[in-house]
Amino acid sequence: MLVSLNWLKQYVDINGHTPEELAELITKTGIEVESVAPIAEKMTDVVVGHVQSCEQHPNADKLNLCQVDVGEETLQIICGAPNIASGQKVAVAKPGAVLPGDFKIKKAKLRGVESNGMICSLQELGVDEKDVPKEFADGIFVFHDEVKIGDNAVELLNLDDIIIELGLTPNRADCLSMLGVAYEVAAILDQPFTPQEEVINPVEEPAADYISVKVEAPDLNPYYGAFIIKDVKIGPSPLWLRNRLIAAGVRPINNVVDITNYVLLEYGQPLHAFDLDRFGSDQVVVRRAKENETITTLDEQERILKPEHLVITNGEQPTAIAGVMGGADSEVQEDTTNILLEAAYFHPNAVRTSSKDHGLRSEASTRYEKGVDPNRVNLAGKKACELLEKYAEGTVLNGVVEFDDLNREPEQVEITTSHINERLGTGISDEEIADILRRLQFGYEQNGELFKVTVPTRRGDVELFEDMLEEIARIYGYDNLPYTLPGGASQAGGLTLHQQLKRKVKNYLQGAGLDETITYSLTKANRAEQLVSREVKEQAKAAVRLAMPMSEEHSHLRLSILPELLDSLSYNIARKQTDLAYYELGTVFISEEEQVIVQPKEQLRLSGALTGEWHVHPWQQEKKSVDFFVVKGIVEGLSELLDLPLSYQQAKLPDMHPGRTAEVFLNNQVIGFIGQIHPKLQNDLDLKETYVFDLNAEVLFDSYEIEEAFQAIPKYPSINRDIALVVDEQSFAGEIADTILEAGAPLVKDVRIFDVYQGEHLESGKKSIAFNLLYMDPNRTLKDQEVEKAHEKILSAVKERHQAELRG
Amino acid sequence: MKDRLQELQSEALGKVQQAEDLKALQDVRIAYLGKKGPITEVLRGMGKLSKEERPVIGQLANEVRETISEAIQTKQNKLEEEALEKQLEEESIDVTLPGRPVQIGGPHLLTSIIEEIEDLFIGMGFEIKEGPEVETDYYNFEALNLPKGHPARDMQDSFYITEELLLRTHTSPVQARTMKQKDGHEPVRMICPGKVYRRDTDDATHSHQFTQVEGLVVDENIKMSDLKGVLNAFAKQMFGSERDIRLRPSFFPFTEPSVEMDISCKVCGGDGCSVCKGTGWIEILGAGMVHPNVLEMAGYDPNVYSGFAFGMGPERIAMLKYGVDDIRHFYTNDIRFLKQYHKA
């Protein structure tokens, strides 16, 4: 809402405040001021001039040589505007004047003839192109009104105004009117304000002779008032009215249209003027539209209607979509003489539906959608009649023809001073409450600390005690509230175990050299089901799709973090950042239904993607690229961190390298996978060798057990033994290690692989794996024979299960 | 014999002096103190001596041995010292060469901000709550005083999956869920960080996915001044003790009264500058007293319980605190962006 300060000052004394101070007060007390700006840049020496003569320039066809009386002198001015004529009163920038854009006016010679000043267009005076009336769009501005030669044109044209732009929240629809703003500012500044009464002088002829009103949908249209104004003369509106429209960002058109727009701005009540002679009947019938009924609206568009749309009809044809836009057929035109003026209350939902369905949002529909003041509907109609009498030479007929089923009863809210203070934490007195209510111009009956408040209907947002609490608090001033902290039983805040583990895992991965990312949950259809771990795939029927995606890029909820994470890698590599180690801890969305009905399961997963160099130490010629075992090491570290035994099994998974991928198990359940992404996929994404991991973090966290008991540090020495085994090259070292642990139990506590060899001195198709075994008994020193016995048992076990021979 | 011993001593000491390395010194030791050495030989000839002479010569022989042995030891220490010094000399390196790099990663800037907020509120006795990102229409809107048909819940603003399910548009549904969970009588003191989604085209200031931190306190006798006190404590710790806060009226369907909280501008200290658009204040978060309808729907009697709620955007806070100028930076994961904020 654009508020003209000059207009506002006609209602309320702003008490010497600067516009900025006023804006600050409004912001702090009620409504956020988005900007305070002069309507035009500062100008000097622009006055009203009278064009005494206007002749063609001797040396130029398109220029005119004018003698312009500016009061103290007559200036010779050359003007190129097509609409200049002698006898006009115009805005003249005298030599020495400064116009917007720091445009200085000097005496000059044009084609050999002296020109002392400039006759101005509205654009040159800083009026926004879109607000300039059509008649002056391509030429100079001409005063139609009585103005005195030599007077300050800047003031006359309201170009010294300040515009305060209000950012209204949906509840403050009352301030979509200048009267509403005036009440608000009056309350803030504690100034009096009473709106002027509407004064009309109707003739005796009753309006009812010309029109009848029938409402068939009173739920959507509880009030419809029809005024008849005869013999209007269409022409320009008076300067003051046009100035106010321009200040509010509304382009002046003609007196009738301008007057309805003006009343909308002042009262917040939309009005519609029909050309009575083109209305097509003598009856207004308001009803729901018929299915597929059509209307051609003012903008020349044919609109197809539905029963949800409320229409004004002449008994047969729709003549307007209620509250949204009138029909072209009954539009006020240059030759209109008789007017049917509509002042109505349309239900917010009815207008919202129509405006949405037809993509038509207007100053009118915005106000109806938020609810207009039921007590101002009729007054607004009267105000328009008053102005049509004055400025369009109209004759107002007697009475308003109406349908009236409108509830105009104000809300009653009871408050007590102590309740207000309990909720605010303040010590406001009864007197202060009474004073605030007086400033707000809310009616009340006081009985000690009890106030029975009658809320004016212009404030439709105030219904509850809490609404009154806000009114009292904001006028009292939020700055005046004390700072306190909540009392009551305090609880120990803190993180849950899961939340602690999240942080622990993040810290570990960061310490291990990975950077955390956050990618989008919404992804492309084909990506949503890519690189999905087996156990997720088994549960999920399909990736969840949005009903109406904004774009195909973000149409599905992810089942894996990896595709978007890989996209981040591609993004960086395209920017020459090639060494990347990323992880993300985030949600995937698993729906077990084909057609989603219940909320999908949200599972926390931990994923990572690494590519490029891992360790680089240039002057020592050390260089290590990321490989499978870098990633596995990171996951193993995680397993150690959480003290959860993870195991790995070679796996062939879609989009993964068939020989460099393993599924990760916890307690014999798949919980994810690690490995290299398939070289084809790498190619598609413009990636080099890239390794990933994807784990179900939720299972990891659920399985985590807090170490309660202290484990004693072993007192007895351990014994180390190495064995090298020759096995088939297809054998898995991990499985052999498992066998060793099993066969060596309980003495073997740990098995480490320290060498893998293949080549010379070995039969082809064989490899040698060297293991280091740790024997220990926490309660005593082991004897050599015991170790020897265990060792034999191990050797026979690996021979039996893996055909492993001791390397000679 | 006495003379012979003294002669041997001075001869040996001379050789010790001359020995230039540990080998030569070892040779001296073997030559003079060994079992076949001259001193042993002298002692062997002691049988020929008289009873009186024997202990005298014996003692002298021992003294000579000790003297030589001591001299060898001293020399040995010296030689070893020299050898070590030489070795250390050879081992010296260029300490100005760069060390072996340790790979370190870091948190995402939004995580840093969110964890900082979490820790601040944990310090004030708050719990951290989480909720689903795919929400029911009921929790996302209805339970928050946004009944069906309410203008603020336009289909155009949300990502719906079905008529009843959508991606949550704010973290506020966790308010309703937490209150339900607390069964309408236990006090609530929680914050809820999380991802939210809106139908916005991604540009410098909009993102279809972003994060929010929601806070809620419900108890008997919660006052608006408590909201002001908590937010003030938060703002001072998050943005600096010299910053002031102010509340000004606003509107949210789930709170009444509703306010926005501004903090005084760091750049100009409140005098007005381009950063704060001349107002001296910067908008940080929205807050308010929990609407009685919201309390009631969650099972809390609004005549007994009251509460306040607030919600803030970590992206906005990061942008203000660290001057990030484009919200898309948070989601493109440019390594150069991520690395910049590891210390944040």
Ligand SMILES: [Zn+2]
């Ligand atoms: Zn500033």
